[in-house]
Amino acid sequence: MTRSDLPPRASSLMVLGTASHVGKSLLTAAFCRLLAEAGHRVAPFKAQNMALNSFVTLEGGEIGRAQVAQAEASGIAPHVDMNPILLKPMGGVSQVIVEGHPIGVMSAREYYAEKATLWPRVTAAYDRLASRYERVVLEGAGSPVEINLTEHDLTNLKMAHHADAAVILVADIERGGVFAQIIGTWELLEPRDRARVVGFIINKFRGDVTLLDSGLAFVRERTGVPVLGVLPYRPDLQIDQEDSLGIDETATFDDEALGPGDLDVAVARLPGMSNFTDFWPLSRIPGVRVRYVERGVNFGRPDLFVLPGTKTTVRDLDWLRQVGLADRIIASRAEPDGPQILGICGGFQMLGRWIEDPLGIESSQKQVEGLGLLDTVTRFAESKTRQLVSGRVIGMDLPILGYEIHMGETERGDSTLPWFSLIRHRNQAAILDGAIDQAGRVSGTYVHGIFDSAPFAEQFINQLRARRGFAPLATPEWQSHRDFLAGRYAKLAEFLRAHLDLAPIWAALAEPSARSAD
Template sequence: MVLGTASHVGKSLLTAAFCRLLAEEGHRVAPFKAQNMALNSFVTSEGGEIGRAQVAQAEASGIEPHVDMNPILLKPMGGVSQVIVNGHPIGVMSAREYYAEKATLWPRVTAAYDRLAGQYERVVLEGAGSPVEINLTEHDLTNLKMARYADAAVILVADIERGGVFAQIIGTWELLEPGDRARVVGFVINKFRGDVTLLDSGLEFVRERTGVPVLGVLPYRPDLQIDQEDSLGIDETATLDRGELGPGELDVAVARVPGLSNFTDFWPLSRVPGVRVRYMERGAHFGRPDLVVLPGTKTTVRDLDWLRRVGLADRIIASRAEEDGPRILGICGGFQMLGRWIEDPLGVESDRERVEGLGLLDTVTRFAATKTRHLVSGQVNGSDLAILGYEIHMGETERNGATIPWLALTRRQNQTTILDGAIDEAGRVSGTYVHGLFDSAPFTASFVNGLRARRKFAPLAEPEWQSHRDFLAARYTNLAEFLRVHLDLAPIWSVLGGPSARSSD
């Protein structure tokens, strides 16, 4: 089990790396995280919703993602969270309401784990936040309670970028109960930059104080990053170089709304040569983008109010009237915002029954009590340009007048066909419910080259394109080698009975 001294120390990445390492050694392996709090989610083939990090870990394991890998997903909604159990929403709860349900939820967590453990030789568990938050320990489903249930050996990860890395390790250790300390086979220090020998005295102190070795120090490697599970990693999905645009470069501006979800939708764009992706939070940050994106959000009405409050709504509307203004794309909640009205008669998201949208598409959205969750494939309407992606939304959008749909889709679970989204007559404003659009190299190539043509830039050459999933597959392989090079794996292999699947039989 991979535990961390805090959030965003690298637990998800290391869990994926160990999944890949075990898979390469011949083990049938699966990831597991009992409870995830994230707005970055995915739809499995059976139509369930789980955290995006567990999807990446499943891919690293070489298997299909399943709801058992993340039996509880909490999606924050501003003071409350939508609670998703075994892939399906069961309600919106405050923290105290959720804690009151934990006695009934724990058996569902253990049942999911037991199904995985019965199917796979190894299960790599991931913790959440810190395992020793004293005020939260009694409510824990994800960290030590799960480690005890699974009788798991534990690796504790600390992030040196935050400072005080030895205090992180020793402090966490001191707050562990003796039985939980006995599970820890080693510590890992993550995100180090510089001469690792400068840490030697500290590493020795940790071993003397705890009796447990530091298995290794992992260098900071942003080039090995995988899909992020929460907004702490959002900046890593933008273009790392924030300097001035160069000749032939496109500027993509994504509204960083408070409830932003599935921000990994834009990571593939940031990898395209000649494309610069940035996040904007004020009208003053608008600039002169080539593409403006209104992303998915769990709180559409609240975030629409935010767009108006910070001046972005006015800038986006005004840019549509400019002849050389940007293309405007709305995804999921962003698509809903682009329309004329958002209706919520059941109070699904707010107590306002009708809210005016930005009016850039002639559409009306009505929120529904049930959530739509599908893997989809299809093409841009009226073309053979293929797309793949997934739907996760709580409303349906109707097109009015002459507004035409943008995409023609087939839902994988039931093979129904639908017309999705909308696009204006000029082709400047479009919206869709499909997440993951830019994972597809053909669609991304066509979309980006269309933006380049508007600026009279030459199209990018075919060898410069790579699908996002192929890109990540190479990273998973590199992650396994990353562990082999930088960690002493002997203590881990010792508790597992050896590195190869044969030696553990």
């Protein structure tokens, strides 16, 4: 089949960065929304993602959470083609997920050895998207000019050539040396790669932008490429992120930081923590402070203590004991005014009596003692559960909507009750999920995203408030997390319109063939 025989290709834009965590994911979502508002059918794409923050699509595939947010910004449902390779780090190795399904656990060298077979699957996923949408916005990974990694690149410049993409390069001024970031990256680009760059963006600026004028002029003179704009630092425009670099590092307890009627929510910052965005909706609730703790001495006196999801349950359970958090969690359960304790996914598994691993899925230990706060036993298996779910809290008229991503199954003992009654969307199977102790103080679930549901979050938080003698929050103060994000995507598009010269981007997208000089 020749190129002329293929379906029409989308005009594509690629967001590359001078380093990791400079704002590529956010700006990709913003450009997706901008193009959607301009009337284009647009989709996001990231060839390879390394993240523990993942999501399950309707067809049961697992992809990075950032691509889900970008799909939402585009006004479309997420699909595995938007992120054909997802790497989930596991301490020196990674679980490799291709087209939504795990294919094994590999070291970096083992993974690189597979690139020849993986590259056709990456390009096929992109080509399917490009045949269905008018525009595709691609996100790069890290820096495109890491010399030691260039030959293994599946995500940055190699993908830009396949997609015939116009490129914008983003630099983060908060890191310092922003002009060195831009010029250094430019100097390391090959001439054919420079030809794709239509402009630079400086991100996260605070202060008087005119102080940058001489530097912006130098960049234009040195490269012949304009700085399209300087984006102010706007933490209020954050979206779901792909790794825990984005969480607030507040690991100490301070009574004075809590106002009258405020709730303190402490989350264990596990080394392998995954899906930390489960707790972002809580941080938006009036009167709730969410902090992350790494030591038993930082436990404080929380109203809610959370063990989050993790890709390495056994390793992180050992870590809890080493840093003194396990002892504090167990002791707090015996205190009459101690916190509610919640475990999600891997955190749920830790709360039980035992974790059994007969096949060595996570470690060489066949059986590991849990924290013993729930009468449950978890057994790891080779298969992985990936499902969208919906249902109700048992005994209450509270809707639940979320997703499961976990290895292993958990059995409840006689003294523990199930928490949720759910339907798995892909196969319509009815299940009883989670566990809650007889006193209602300790609970666990496999469902990620439970606090995205405003009715459930409202009831959960008001129960915590009642324990402290606080009045319930008024219903008008609540907004579903999805509605909140929808408004934020619209603000992101306006943010770009207000601060960037978009003309070079529109011109490049209108004439993709002008870049095809490879």
